[in-house]
Amino acid sequence: MNIHEYQGKALLKEFGVPVLEGVHCTSIEQALTAYDNLNSKVVAVKSQIHAGGRGKGTLYHPQTRQEVMQGGVKIAFSKDEVETYATNILGNILVTIQTGDEGKVVKNLYVESGCDIAHEYYLALLVDRDNKSVLIMASTEGGMDIEHVAEHTPDKIHKVVVDVNAGLLGFQKRDLGNSLGLSGMALRSFAKTLNAMYEMFVSQDCAMVEINPLVRTSNDEIVALDAKISFDENAEFRHKNWAQLRDLSEEEDVEIRAKETGLSYVKLDGNIGCLVNGAGLAMATMDVIKLYGGEPANFLDVGGGADEEQVKTAFSMIMEDPNVKGILVNIFGGIMRCDIIARGVIAATEALSLEVPLVVRLAGTNVEQGKEILAASDLNIHPANDLAEGAQKIVSLIGGDE
């Protein structure tokens, strides 16, 4: 789960990480008031969306799709400029390298004081799968695309692996600071900041905290100029406050609804809907559709214990996508019995008056009963014995329609 920069900064501040004064705004008037109150000669006017690359993005008019402004993060030197930038940002669509071509409507703005930057650094805390621990990465190359730095100058990225049981130790903070060339007051400020960030990471169940750039001011103070924070969704049960931080408009509506009903759905661009049990098999089903020349319209895992009702919900979600021209159901019944799935499939096709071709492949527990139930129905359901056959059938069925 991602949160906005302004929310991340509030959280950082709460844990004692130095951030600049800033105000969250949702209107041009608020942005102008914020400028007056901040009392800073220079302010940053920042688009708030859940995607990186905002500074280098482009804003477009939501209806005409005409370009409005280059750059979703602007430095304003006057109130007039704040007004211009806020007007150009709010309500328009920001397209960045991470949003895809459709972009995202900007509904939130952050107006932040300026500061005197001596150097920009990169700092990130994340879960390290290889070491099964928390990894801290830092670089002197702040403000840059870190993946580019990692590829071209890997020696400029410094890493510390934290032993979670021992916690982040003093020498680790000093070593990392030293490797960034920090000393004296700046090193102490860095160590303190890092400590606060680690405390936040652990107590808030973060999945990633990325500060790019983290800056050293001319007074040798370390300040977080950006904040990209995401939480580990598995820990939601112990963070009641996340409900308020969640911006549902940033998430695919159908993906949220799927999660609420215990399904896992990801929308894709193709035209063959898939309904599968198990994440690995759901991915493999997409892959095999592609292998036989089709394009999957979605990833959909109905889980291990889906009932008739969930199967019905899953079908209606697939059919919400106007691109879907056919559906492949692929179930390897373990806990889930094939006869139950077969009944669910029939109930759903009848309830939704499904008109697109449907291929059903069943295997595992009670497979014979399941097949009999499907065969006995007078619905137009094409059976398949294995995944390859199922994929070939659905691809040829929708091909024949065109």
Added chain:
Amino acid sequence: MAIWIEEDAKVLVQGITGKQGMFHAGKMVEYGTNIVGGCTPGKGGQTVELEGKDFPVWNSMTEAITVTDADATVIYVPPPFAAEAIMEAAEAFDSIKGEGVVICITEGIPTLDMIKAVAYVNNRPGIRLIGPNCPGIITPGETGGAKIGIMPGHIHAKGRIGIVSKSGTLTYEAVAQTMSIDEGQSTCIGIGGDPVNGTGFIECLAAFENDPQTVAIVMIGEIGGNAEQEAAAFAAENVSKPIVGFVAGSTAPPGKRMGHAGAIISGGKGTAEEKFEAFKQAGIACANDPSEIGSVLLQALKDAGLR
């Protein structure tokens, strides 16, 4: 032989009084798994009836292992308490027997909890953790066997193919593929789809290599992380038995979590393409499609003079 779990292994069920725990404990008993009881704090002294037989419940794993001399435990405890259940089992096995296998089925455990639990288990070298977020481990027997987890027991048969996979249903798919060419399984292990887990591919490959019952291995990975690449590099140096590989997620878009918490391509890394490439570099015979695993395996067995 088989690996880690013998056919007659004595197994405890943590969370046996819960809905999931009780349902699957029943299925395990039905399959023939030697279930010796369960553990639910606060419910010690009760019994649970499974398949017409009563099984004792203990308050603590220390008590349960002391009385039953169990070899393994399987955890169906809800996510907020699962990491602690793993650590309780690890500590009890370690202090009483110095060894034990802990299988955690639970999906949705916070990652930071798992980091702590894995470090805790790793401090006790005799303890093996399988999972979490996995189907479990099964060693089929001539009749019955040890099914520890949620997999459908009836699709398996004792044999000479070792299977290791991150995914549940893809493991079943692989099992069905071995059966389609008249081969059974030595042991099948689901290592789970979480970013931080216990036993990994490499340990499974090493154990299968040393297991006389296993003659060939099926390894199924998925997008995210680089465990498959590391396993391939290990296999190239250390595994003499034929391996058949498949990786799910060739069509997965970057930056999107595909069901499993760990199945995500981040920063362009962890793609199915790079994993398949690593498999091929290591001489692993790849199936392009799970329905091909049987035929690719059959060819690999023939090439090795095993069919």
